[in-house]
Amino acid sequence: MASVAADDRAIAPVDISREALYVEDRWHEPFARMRKDMPVSWCPDSPYGPYWSVVTHDLVGKVELDHETYSSSWQNGNITITTPPPESNLPNFIAADPPVHTAQRKVIQPAFAPSQMKTREQQVRERCAYLLDRLPVGETFDWVTQVSIPQTMGMLCIIFDMDPDAETDDLKRWSDFASGVGENNQTDEYRAEWMAQMQAMLARFDQLLDERRAAPPSDDLLSRMVHSEAMGSLSPMERLANIALLIVGGNDTTRNSISGLVEALDLFPDQLDALHEDPALIPNAAQEIIRWQSPVTHMRRTTTCDTQLNGQQIPAGEKVVLWYISANRDDTVFPDADRFDVARGNARRHLAFGHGIHRCVGARLAEIQIATVIEEIVARGWRIAPQGKPTRLASPFLHGFTEMPVKLEKRG
Ligand code: HEM
Numbered sequence: 001m002a003s004v005a006a007d008d009r010a011i012a013p014v015d016i017s018r019e020a021l022y023v024e025d026r027w028h029e030p031f032a033r034m035r036k037d038m039p040v041s042w043c044p045d046s047p048y049g050p051y052w053s054v055v056t057h058d059l060v061g062k063v064e065l066d067h068e069t070y071s072s073s074w075q076n077g078n079i080t081i082t083t084p085p086p087e088s089n090l091p092n093f094i095a096a097d098p099p100v101h102t103a104q105r106k107v108i109q110p111a112f113a114p115s116q117m118k119t120r121e122q123q124v125r126e127r128c129a130y131l132l133d134r135l136p137v138g139e140t141f142d143w144v145t146q147v148s149i150p151q152t153m154g155m156l157c158i159i160f161d162m163d164p165d166a167e168t169d170d171l172k173r174w175s176d177f178a179s180g181v182g183e184n185n186q187t188d189e190y191r192a193e194w195m196a197q198m199q200a201m202l203a204r205f206d207q208l209l210d211e212r213r214a215a216p217p218s219d220d221l222l223s224r225m226v227h228s229e230a231m232g233s234l235s236p237m238e239r240l241a242n243i244a245l246l247i248v249g250g251n252d253t254t255r256n257s258i259s260g261l262v263e264a265l266d267l268f269p270d271q272l273d274a275l276h277e278d279p280a281l282i283p284n285a286a287q288e289i290i291r292w293q294s295p296v297t298h299m300r301r302t303t304t305c306d307t308q309l310n311g312q313q314i315p316a317g318e319k320v321v322l323w324y325i326s327a328n329r330d331d332t333v334f335p336d337a338d339r340f341d342v343a344r345g346n347a348r349r350h351l352a353f354g355h356g357i358h359r360c361v362g363a364r365l366a367e368i369q370i371a372t373v374i375e376e377i378v379a380r381g382w383r384i385a386p387q388g389k390p391t392r393l394a395s396p397f398l399h400g401f402t403e404m405p406v407k408l409e410k411r412g
Helices: 017-025 029-037 059-066 099-113 116-132 145-160 165-179 187-213 222-226 238-269 270-277 278-291 363-380
Strands: 040-044 051-054 138-140 298-303 307-310 312-314 319-323 382-386 401-403 403-409
Touching: 040 312, 051 059, 059 307, 059 319, 099 116, 099 222, 099 363, 116 145, 116 363, 138 145, 145 165, 145 222, 145 238, 145 363, 145 401, 165 187, 165 238, 187 222, 187 238, 238 270, 238 278, 238 363, 238 382, 238 401, 270 278, 270 363, 278 363, 363 382
Parallel strands: 051 319
Antiparallel strands: 040 051, 138 403, 298 319, 307 312, 382 403
């Protein structure tokens, strides 16, 4: 196929990778315009270089299902819009294509199977009750650091057999470094600190993996890794990358949905009433908050060959960004999509977990955690009243909050 002249491309009206759009919560309008006028568009210049954007539900889903044309492999590019320096590339299975992806995912997935999650449900509830019972009712506190982070990090500690009280801070710091949240990851100082943090993380996890190696195989996540053919003898960099994947995957995402819940219930107070009237809606409310909040703004693919999408010619080797945050607000699939509606019939059709071979393996764990937080709030008869504006993450990749001052009130 002939190469494509730049002026034949649909040029995006806005560079939607700009952090300001997310920090200032101004992303809705540009995405709505692009869904209507330009579902596939080219941004020739951005802080992350040129990139394609796909913004509608059907086209994001279509690209996700064609993993041969649209590669996730770190060897072809990155899985986010950023292009990290080569030494920061994380060769984990989310950043791999088949057959490596297939073999490694097969090792991890059973640890998140519905049968395993049944036994986690009780631990999630205990962790949630433990945290909520300690909140200072009637005083202002930060929901992010007192609920969202310790709930999700605590569960990860439990899954890895770490101490949730002593090790949550370490895990959070490693997760933030691994995902590069809020940092200028181009400076030498940052890269040196990144390396030091990743080495500390690997050292701790190598201890845990060695303990599992010395014990008989079990269904435990780390045990499955060390005793498997596909993941039993990974290089240090591959071990680090896969641990980072599990921590970042399980942390920033669910954390931001639990924070987003507060914002949604504040903007749509009738939805809290609806949950009180019919608690059977809670599992659907968990799906709806994941759709409405979309904690992972996008994933990125790289084309392996020249291709065509919605009339646009995309040459091989280009960045294609799949904007879940936009697909989940697509009115053609979700009527009145900006509304948070706990009874929405098709909330489950959201693309926040991705779609196709890389669909989130931790989805069920995330859903259980979010539904449990909702159940416990409803059971306590609380209204969570924001005290001022939340502080939003400066990231075009993770959509969420760094601070959210709130006060717990009894529902009137
Ligand atoms: C993959 C979102 C929770 C672990 C993914 C992907 C997305 C995502 C968008 C990539 C899909 C793609 O490329 O097509 C989310 C959201 C969550 C969440 C929105 C919470 C609301 C979790 C949890 C864990 C986890 C709790 C584990 C503890 C993973 C892993 C992958 C993944 C290991 C890689 C799957 C693969 O490449 O086959 N997730 N995630 N995630 N997620 Fe999650």
